Amino acid sequence: xxxxxxxxxxxxxxxxxxxxxxxxxxxxxxxxxxxxxxxxxxxxxxxxxxxxxxxxxxxxxxxxxxxxxxxxxxxxxxxxxxxxxxxxxxxxxxxxxxxxxxxxxxxxxxxxxxxxxxxxxxxxxxxxxxxxxxxxxxxxxxxxxxxxxxxxxxxxxxxxxxxxxxxxxxxxxxxxxxxxxxxxxxxxxxxxxxxxxxxxxxxxxxxxxxxxxxxxxxxxxxxxxxxxxxxxxxxxxxxxxxxxxxxxxxxxxxxxxxxxxxxxxxxxxxxxxxxxxxxxxxxxxxxxxxxxxxxxxxxxxxxxxxxxxxxxxxxxxxxxxxxxxxxxxxxxxxxxxxxxxxxxxxxxxxxxxxxxxxxxxxxxxxxxxxxxxxxxxxxxxxxxxxxxxxxxxxxxxxxxxxxxxxxxxxxxxxxxxxxxxxxxxxxxxxxxxxxxxxx
Amino acid sequence: xxxxxxxxxxxxxxxxxxxxxxxxxxxxxxxxxxxxxxxxxxxxxxxxxxxxxxxxxxxxxxxxxxxxxxxxxxxxxxxxxxxxxxxxxxxxxxxxxxxxxxxxxxxxxxxxxxxxxxxxxxxxxxxxxxxxxxxxxxxxxxxxxxxxxxxxxxxxxxxxxxxxxxxxxxxxxxxxxxxxxxxxxxxxxxxxxxxxxxxxxxxxxxxxxxxxxxxxxxxxxxxxxxxxxxxxxxxxxxxxxxxxxxxxxxxxxxxxxxxxxxxxxxxxxxxxxxxxxxxxxxxxxxxxxxxxxxxxxxxxxxxxxx
Numbered sequence: 001x002x003x004x005x006x007x008x009x010x011x012x013x014x015x016x017x018x019x020x021x022x023x024x025x026x027x028x029x030x031x032x033x034x035x036x037x038x039x040x041x042x043x044x045x046x047x048x049x050x051x052x053x054x055x056x057x058x059x060x061x062x063x064x065x066x067x068x069x070x071x072x073x074x075x076x077x078x079x080x081x082x083x084x085x086x087x088x089x090x091x092x093x094x095x096x097x098x099x100x101x102x103x104x105x106x107x108x109x110x111x112x113x114x115x116x117x118x119x120x121x122x123x124x125x126x127x128x129x130x131x132x133x134x135x136x137x138x139x140x141x142x143x144x145x146x147x148x149x150x151x152x153x154x155x156x157x158x159x160x161x162x163x164x165x166x167x168x169x170x171x172x173x174x175x176x177x178x179x180x181x182x183x184x185x186x187x188x189x190x191x192x193x194x195x196x197x198x199x200x201x202x203x204x205x206x207x208x209x210x211x212x213x214x215x216x217x218x219x220x221x222x223x224x225x226x227x228x229x230x231x232x233x234x235x236x237x238x239x240x241x242x243x244x245x246x247x248x249x250x251x252x253x254x255x256x257x258x259x260x261x262x263x264x265x266x267x268x269x270x271x272x273x274x275x276x277x278x279x280x281x282x283x284x285x286x287x288x289x290x291x292x293x294x295x296x297x298x299x300x301x302x303x304x305x306x307x308x309x310x311x312x313x314x315x316x317x318x319x320x321x322x323x324x325x326x327x328x329x330x331x332x333x334x335x336x337x338x339x340x341x342x343x344x345x346x347x348x349x350x351x352x353x354x355x356x357x358x359x360x361x362x363x364x365x366x367x368x369x370x371x372x373x374x375x376x377x378x379x380x381x382x383x384x385x386x387x388x389x390x391x392x393x394x395x396x397x398x399x400x401x402x403x404x405x406x407x408x409x410x411x412x413x414x415x416x417x418x419x420x421x422x423x424x425x426x427x428x429x430x431x432x433x434x435x436x437x438x439x
Numbered sequence: 440x441x442x443x444x445x446x447x448x449x450x451x452x453x454x455x456x457x458x459x460x461x462x463x464x465x466x467x468x469x470x471x472x473x474x475x476x477x478x479x480x481x482x483x484x485x486x487x488x489x490x491x492x493x494x495x496x497x498x499x500x501x502x503x504x505x506x507x508x509x510x511x512x513x514x515x516x517x518x519x520x521x522x523x524x525x526x527x528x529x530x531x532x533x534x535x536x537x538x539x540x541x542x543x544x545x546x547x548x549x550x551x552x553x554x555x556x557x558x559x560x561x562x563x564x565x566x567x568x569x570x571x572x573x574x575x576x577x578x579x580x581x582x583x584x585x586x587x588x589x590x591x592x593x594x595x596x597x598x599x600x601x602x603x604x605x606x607x608x609x610x611x612x613x614x615x616x617x618x619x620x621x622x623x624x625x626x627x628x629x630x631x632x633x634x635x636x637x638x639x640x641x642x643x644x645x646x647x648x649x650x651x652x653x654x655x656x657x658x659x660x661x662x663x664x665x666x667x668x669x670x671x672x673x674x675x676x677x678x679x680x681x682x683x684x685x686x687x688x689x690x691x692x693x694x695x696x697x698x699x700x701x702x703x704x705x706x707x708x709x710x711x712x713x714x715x716x717x718x719x720x721x722x723x724x725x726x727x728x729x730x731x732x733x734x735x736x737x738x739x740x741x742x743x744x745x
Contacts, residue, residue, distance in 0.1 A: 027744050028744055060601075062601045063598055069598070070592070070594075071586075073586035073587055074583065074587060100720070101717055101720050134582070134596065138577065138578060138579060141580070147560050148560065149560060151693075152557050152559045152584075153696070154559045154582060155560070158559055179742070208717075208718075208721050208725075209714045209717035210714060213710050213717070216710075217710060224696065224700060228553045229588065230553070230590050231685065231686075231688075232590070240695075240698075240699055368587075370592060371685055372592050414741070433739070433741050434742050435740065
């Protein structure tokens with residue numbers, strides 16, 4: 001793609017005001033004109049049904065079909081679906097803080113994408129966590145704070161993660177849902193919603209602040225889990241800085257995931273790309289990655305294990321791969337002119353995303369070396385379930401963007417979507433701008 | 440001490456709007472058990488003949504099904520601690536000399552156990568009266584964090600069972616009421632493993648080292664300081680590492696893993712302060728954001744999107 005056909009909207013403007021705005025990404029627009037059930041969607045749906053179906057079957061049997069053993073007691077569901085994929089789902093957290101706390105206003109354009117990707121990854125992660133638990137009938141203790149062991153980082157994760165996903169992330173994702181309901185709603189329902197809106201707006205800042213504190217807590221606690229692994233974890237990773245580095249890498253992975261999702265969605269559904277916003281995301285990603293590298297190397301030097309990094313063994317190579325995969329994109333994204341090139345942005349997001357995911361995956365797997373020599377590799381069914389949860393995120397996301405105004409688009413697209421909806425759905429009650437109206 | 444360590448930690452106050460509960464300070468938690476109350480064992484590898492009477496006694500006393508996989512169902516022959524084996528005797532043979540040693544492995548009953556710290560709902564507890572690290576089925580969700588945390592890799596998970604148990608030595612605590620002690624110590628013919636309180640056992644071990652200079656590895660007791668100290672102590676004529684006992688620092692993992700956590704989460708003060716700070720900033724930005732949206736709506740006619 002050349003920069004010409006990506007930075008301009010392409011199609012002639014449907015509305016005169018469009019020409020005044022330099023930024024193609026002006027508002028969330030439904031993915032319209034595309035059916036929900038496409039061939040790719042059916043594939044992902046089938047895979048997710050298999051994954052969720054096997055989870056139900058798992059509820060009636062033990063964990064014996066997995067490859068997990070007493071040395072590697074945490075398998076791929078915890079290490080990949082929870083540890084790694086909730087990092088990818090931290091876009092809403094990282095971009096939210098950047099926009100609302102640090103005032104990067106341009107990022108509001110991609111907030112809905114960030115929040116929806118976060119929600120789907122967290123929901124899939126929670127499902128994986130539930131399936132992984134060996135004695136789920138005792139989970140009721142979670143509801144009673146007097147039963148909590150507050151020393152435990154796992155308790156913090158178990159309390160904080162569902163609380164964040166089910167209450168805070170769900171709340172943050174309400175506005176597009178409300179918009180959709182409102183345009184179809186009866187007058188009575190509209191009256192109720194009109195009365196509800198002020199309440200939502202009144203608690204909005206406080207809920208947002210909660211939605212940034214909670215991920216900071218549980219994403220760091222995911223790192224803190226590994227502190228108790230002590231000497232089993234290689235000294236390149238075992239550090240009191242693990243919790244902090246885990247949060248920062250959640251930021252890198254989350255922003256990278258949002259950049260990737262936005263660009264794939266724009267390519268797939270022929271949306272213009274707003275390199276100004278993507279460049280800003282790239283800069284945010286770069287800043288997080290730089291913070292990660294500086295803290296990591298300062299910590300290694302402080303603990304006196306920098307020499308360990310020079311060893312030419314497999315683990316040291318993994319360590320270098322982690323650093324290079326986030327470090328190179330971070331350097332590239334430092335340059336303003338490179339931040340404006342879609343191809344560079346896309347490749348950088350993929351590299352940094354993989355690097356951050358690798359860092360979040362390695363301490364529980366490759367760098368986790370128990371004394372008891374055993375081998376763990378997930379069984380086929382275990383992998384199938386894991387893939388099913390990933391497919392579930394794709395399914396939920398693609399349904400969401402076709403039902404709700406999430407993917408950022410230009411005013412062209414907005415008017416196109418409104419005009420289409422007004423023709424296609426006779427019950428819809430909006431004017432030509434998309435304003436809810438009475439008919 | 441009549442308050443359970445876990446209970447002491449837990450007095451939770453009511454939730455705030457976010458459903459966040461306030462935590463009690465960490466100091467309330469750890470008051471270590473006196474060495475004279477702490478029940479433990481002393482295993483002296485120089486006295487062990489490898490008869491494995493302790494292994495069968497353990498299996499019988501704990502109603503375990505003997506692991507006979509390796510012997511094709513003929514006799515008990517576990518290869519390691521597992522869901523059917525809470526106690527095992529292993530043999531170490533030096534590669535290039537006739538030196539050999541047996542080693543008995545079971546739960547070490549750490550003074551500050553990492554498994555108890557990690558266990559989310561306190562299914563593993565350090566009993567205040569005798570320091571036994573005990574497992575409670577009704578509180579365990581089967582997360583297996585204890586297996587990740589234990590530096591000795593002792594807790595084993597019952598993978599094949601629909602109702603999986605966490606299996607580990609509990610010093611035969613179910614026999615205490617009838618005046619019994621750890622079954623393994625009662626059957627040992629040579630006194631290689633004996634039960635007692637940690638203070639006496641440690642003194643005994645040091646007497647043996649003093650009486651036989653040069654006989655014991657590094658003239659020291661394994662478990663005196665390792666991982667913050669353990670209630671099961673080891674004497675050996677070969678290196679502890681050769682026996683599969685890990686080389687550990689003196690700081691307990693429970694302390695290493697929670698010292699920052701305890702500062703960050705004390706009274707939840709830091710998270711709440713952070714929340715209040717961000718809520719203040721976001722509130723002013725949100726007002727501005729709303730105003731801008733209203734102006735835009737008036738000029739373009741487009742519905743505002745939050």
